[in-house]
Amino acid sequence: MLTDVHDFSEYHVPPRRILMHHPRHGASLENLSRDRLAELNFLDLPHPDELYAEYDGFAALVGSHVETIFLEDLLGDHEPYRLEAAANPNLIFMRDSSVTLPWAPSAFIPARPALASRAREADVVGRALEHLGMRALTRFEHDEYLEGGDLLPVTFDGKRVLLIGFGVRTTKAAAIKLALDLIPEHADAIIGLSHDPDLLHLDTGFTVLPNKVILAAAGMFGSGFLIDRDRRLSPVDPLSYAEALGCSIIRCDKADAIAHERCNLLPLGRRRYLAFDLPAELKAALEEAADVTIQLVKGTEIAKATGGVHCLTRPLYG
């Protein structure tokens, strides 16, 4: 059962700050041409000024709820940061380059991006987090790849659970490494969810909300596994498993999840959420079932870069 008492889920704990990267802090978008879309995994070429305006609107809305902090504030003239900000427009998707855990505010998991053009992000962002006094809990190598959008920390019946999605980016080897390095000190269990490769990350098509509500892209999740506190691995069907534990699943259209970031909701704690424009029916259904308030912000240009409000943010809890 998901409980509110001792709930250290990402959707429950208000971040103390949110770490972001403004696309204007570097000219990566202005220098972008169509021939780089595949390398960056963009759906289309965003219009820089419109994307900046959307980002400003989003950052202002986030800032009205919680303190925001930008990579620029922490790294300023740091050479690798400047180079990355100048060349890599995916740096705005701060969710992916590291993982933070609501129950371990002074630690982080450095990501290891699988997309070659994003490979340097984790070092840059790790440097910023270390600058804030946070320490790395592990290091991935060999065939261990993990992008932050594939990891959702929740508390499940008082247990600290890492929900990890496996699609095109994150590997099972990374989940095993986390089981070895984090259980039992920093996590009690890991639930792996294999998802359709059309879904970029877990957070493209899946999120857990209060009241045991799950929002999932329809037909995208199949097999999965559970690694328990004794590091025993057993197969589970993740959605049936969740339903058996009393969760209700609201499904959204797969194509909408991919093109419009429908499942990519940003929780700010105290039942507050932000999202890119949602169909009125879906918004009402989520607000009713999960007893949350969702504020909407325009993100058409940002969605061309294949990310949403969850992808743009890295919550800091300490």
Ligand SMILES: NC(=O)NCCC[C@H](N)C(=O)O
């Ligand atoms: N968590 C996310 O879904 N992040 C969005 C990343 C978009 C970026 N174009 C990528 O393909 O890595």
